[in-house]
Amino acid sequence: xxxxxxxxxxxxxxxxxxxxxxxxxxNKYPQYNIINLDKLTYAGNLExxxxxxxxxxxxxxxxxxxxxxxxxxxxxxxxxxxxxHLAAESHVDxxxxxxxxFARTNVMGTLSLLQAAKTYWExxxxxxxxxxxxxxxxxxxxxxxTFDGSLFTEQTKYQPHSPYSASKASSDHFVRAFHDTFGMxxxxxxxxxxxxxxxxxxxxxxxxxxNIRHRRPLPVYGKGENVRDWLYVVDHARAIxxxxxxxxxxxxxxxxxxxxWKNIDIVKLLIKxxxxxxxxxxxxxxxxxxxxxxxxxxxxRYAIDPTKLSRELGWKPSLQFEEGIEKTVKWYLDNQEWMDxxxxxxxxxxxxxxxxxx
Numbered sequence: 001x002x003x004x005x006x007x008x009x010x011x012x013x014x015x016x017x018x019x020x021x022x023x024x025x026x027n028k029y030p031q032y033n034i035i036n037l038d039k040l041t042y043a044g045n046l047e048x049x050x051x052x053x054x055x056x057x058x059x060x061x062x063x064x065x066x067x068x069x070x071x072x073x074x075x076x077x078x079x080x081x082x083x084x085h086l087a088a089e090s091h092v093d094x095x096x097x098x099x100x101x102f103a104r105t106n107v108m109g110t111l112s113l114l115q116a117a118k119t120y121w122e123x124x125x126x127x128x129x130x131x132x133x134x135x136x137x138x139x140x141x142x143x144x145x146t147f148d149g150s151l152f153t154e155q156t157k158y159q160p161h162s163p164y165s166a167s168k169a170s171s172d173h174f175v176r177a178f179h180d181t182f183g184m185x186x187x188x189x190x191x192x193x194x195x196x197x198x199x200x201x202x203x204x205x206x207x208x209x210x211n212i213r214h215r216r217p218l219p220v221y222g223k224g225e226n227v228r229d230w231l232y233v234v235d236h237a238r239a240i241x242x243x244x245x246x247x248x249x250x251x252x253x254x255x256x257x258x259x260x261w262k263n264i265d266i267v268k269l270l271i272k273x274x275x276x277x278x279x280x281x282x283x284x285x286x287x288x289x290x291x292x293x294x295x296x297x298x299x300x301r302y303a304i305d306p307t308k309l310s311r312e313l314g315w316k317p318s319l320q321f322e323e324g325i326e327k328t329v330k331w332y333l334d335n336q337e338w339m340d341x342x343x344x345x346x347x348x349x350x351x352x353x354x355x356x357x358x
């Protein structure tokens with residue numbers, strides 16, 4: 001399968017995770033036609049892909065996944081046989097303020113894509129043969145864990161607690177329903193928190209790196225005791241590549257880093273790393289930590305068990321967290337112009353108010 005000509009739409013390809021997936025596929029598979037479909041909302045940034053924008057096998061299309069007719073036209077025009085669906089609203093705090101946008105993009109947008117794929121693929125003489133709809137989801141659909149050492153598995157029941165995770169859970173159900181009802185070849189993956197270059201700075205790690213650099217407050221929810229499982233974004237992109245090509249249709253795969261950290265411990269690691277790289281004395285930025293009222297419905301702990309993916313396809317993370325954080329902090333410090341452009345304009349008004357552990 002890896003050597004044949006394919007035409008693949010990657011939705012949300014100008015976003016954080018999407019841009020890493022687009023770059024990997026464009027560089028690794030020159031025989032593929034890669035179509036980056038992105039609406040370019042606040043979190044979509046074509047600067048993330050400047051290094052590959054002139055590649056002959058890369059095409060950018062600005063479109064809204066909720067626009068069914070446009071999506072159908074794109075699938076027909078490019079003879080698309082694969083869809084990797086990453087486009088989503090993904091920030092919990094935003095979902096609490098504006099759940100309608102999350103329902104529109106994450107639920108109706110996914111349904112629009114599914115229906116367009118169904119219509120186009122069923123019109124082809126080969127039908128669904130050689131086709132795949134790969135939907136990227138989140139560990140947050142599973143709800144929350146206690147500190148008993150348990151992990152989310154592919155069999156964990158769905159129990160979303162925020163408008164964001166509820167919208168992603170709904171989209172997951174639609175994807176599986178299109179397989180069960182129409183026979184569409186689908187795969188769903190649920191991943192833990194990602195970090196790395198090109199992440200929009202409302203999220204914890206890039207926000208705090210930038211705040212430390214500019215001596216701004218570091219607002220920590222509650223006591224910072226909430227635990228998340230963290231994965232370097234390039235490792236997630238590698239997993240997506242592997243699952244797209246070798247995963248079993250109608251299966252779910254959990255992608256995680258075996259890498260649980262309390263939020264306050266991540267904040268302290270970021271302070272230590274940024275201060276060291278900027279030449280500040282140890283402890284120089286500790287005073288920036290400020291504890292703020294906890295988020296509504298804040299899940300206590302997420303932790304993914306990626307055993308199935310490791311056992312079936314041989315995937316494992318390539319970086320230890322401290323190594324990944326070092327690379328990530330260096331990237332943001334070396335790319336301050338990117339950060340300045342991303343954080344300018346309207347976003348600046350409420351920039352400080354965001355806390356970003358999803």
